[in-house]
Amino acid sequence: MxxxxxxxxxxxxxxxxxxxxxxxxxxxxxxxxxxxxxxxxxxxxxxxxxxxxxxxxxxxxxxxxxxxxxxxxxxxxxxxxxxxxDFRDRPAGTLRLNVPVSAARLVLPRIVPPFLAAYPDIRLEVMAEDEFVDLLRAGCDAGIRYDERLDADMIAVPIGPRRQRFATAAAPDYLRRHGRPEHPRDLLGHACLRGRFPGGALYPWEFERAGELVRVDPTGPLLVGLGGATDLAVAAAIAGTGIIKLFEDWLRPHLDSGALEPVLEPWWQSFSGPFLYYPGRRLVPAPLRAFIDFVRDRAD
CATH class of the missing domain: 1.10.10.10 (Winged helix-like DNA-binding domain superfamily/Winged helix DNA-binding domain)
Structure with a gap:
């Protein structure tokens, strides 16, 4: 037949x-x-x-x-x-990426402009969401996630900084009014600005120093959905509403400007950086292959 x-x-x-x-x-x-x-x-x-x-x-x-x-x-x-x-000098076509909001904000800005300048025939579509999705069902070629969330049948390529930290910070005015926590458990007596994952779970507050791991579950006046509403929590922290815990790179401009001050810095927890991942059971389209090679060449 x-x-x-x-x-x-x-x-x-x-x-x-x-x-x-x-x-x-x-x-x-x-x-x-x-x-x-x-x-x-x-x-x-x-x-x-x-x-x-x-x-x-x-x-x-x-x-x-x-x-x-x-x-x-x-x-x-x-x-x-x-x-x-792949055999042409100028790969062309559409590349669709599914990434968390943090990667769209902290990782891709240093990669996307030079990549598009190097490959003018490639059109990049980026979907930023913090909920884990099935790449193929979502119509995406690749995604960015952290290693604990990668399926075994995915190929992973390091992208962006290989070590990151969670930072805790507050506005100088807040610390003058309420004092500075000296231990993570002191946060239970402070106004803390919390985040919730798309699935409904609260973003955990964990701290680590000299092998000691401390988990706390503080409360506060503001709870935001992680991703699109994260900047609202940052703005509230700068306004003196409470203490925030977030990616250090996200808070770094405000720490450098003095709008926020580090809190419990010796306890800031570090973690491995993100990965670009894609299905290993299918041929790699030319735009994705170009992006993978570009990321590897610029590895931190």
Whole structure:
């Protein structure tokens, strides 16, 4: 049994669009040409793949089963053809990344502008969200996450600084009014600005010094959703509302300017930097390969 690849694409286009005329508008062909292609495919398979009426077209049971296997298979074919672009001097196409808000703010600004300048034929789409997603289902080529959140079947490439710290800080005015904590447990008597992950869990406050790990669960007047609302907590800390705990790099401009002062700095916990990750079971598209090579060349 043999089926022409173009006929398979025609069947997929018609099934997605729900009609020959609609598919022709999207594919740039003719309804009659698509109809002929689907008939050839049905003849080659010896099966009816589409129910046709004057008002609608929908897949048969056999057509549905073929669709389920055909879409990912043709996606792999497209990726294989796109990977040939690696042999060109100027890789082209779209690269889609899914990243946490912290990476969009702290890691990518130093990488994206020079990367796009080096590869003007690549278009970059960045989706910033703190909820872990299925890359393929989200239509993304790669993502950025920290190592404890990577699946075993992913290939990981270090990106950005390899060591980072969580910093605790408060405005000078707040510390004058309420005093300076000397131990993490002192935070239980302070107004603390907390964050909540998309899944609902509170962002943990952990501190470490000389091998001693301390976890505290302070309360305060403000709780924000991590990601888009994080800057609100930073602004509240600068205004003297309470103590904030966040990436050191996020707070660094305000620490350097004096708008915030370090709190419990000897207890600031460090952690490994983020990774660019992508599925290891598929061919790497040319724009992603260019980005991977660019990141490796600029490794900190």
């Amino acid at each position: 043999r089926a022409d690849l173009a006929d398979l694409h025609a069947f997929l286009a018609v099934a997605r669009a729900g009609g020959f005329r609609e598919a022709a508008r999207g594919a740039g062909g003719s309804p009659s040409g698509l109809s002929d292609a689907v008939r050839r495919l049905e003849a080659a398979l010896g099966l009816r793949l589409l129910h046709r009426t004057t008002r609608s077209i929908r897949p048969t049971e056999a057509g549905e089963r073929l669709l389920q296997r055909l879409e990912p298979a043709l996606g792999e074919v497209a990726a294989a053809l796109e990977a040939v672009a």
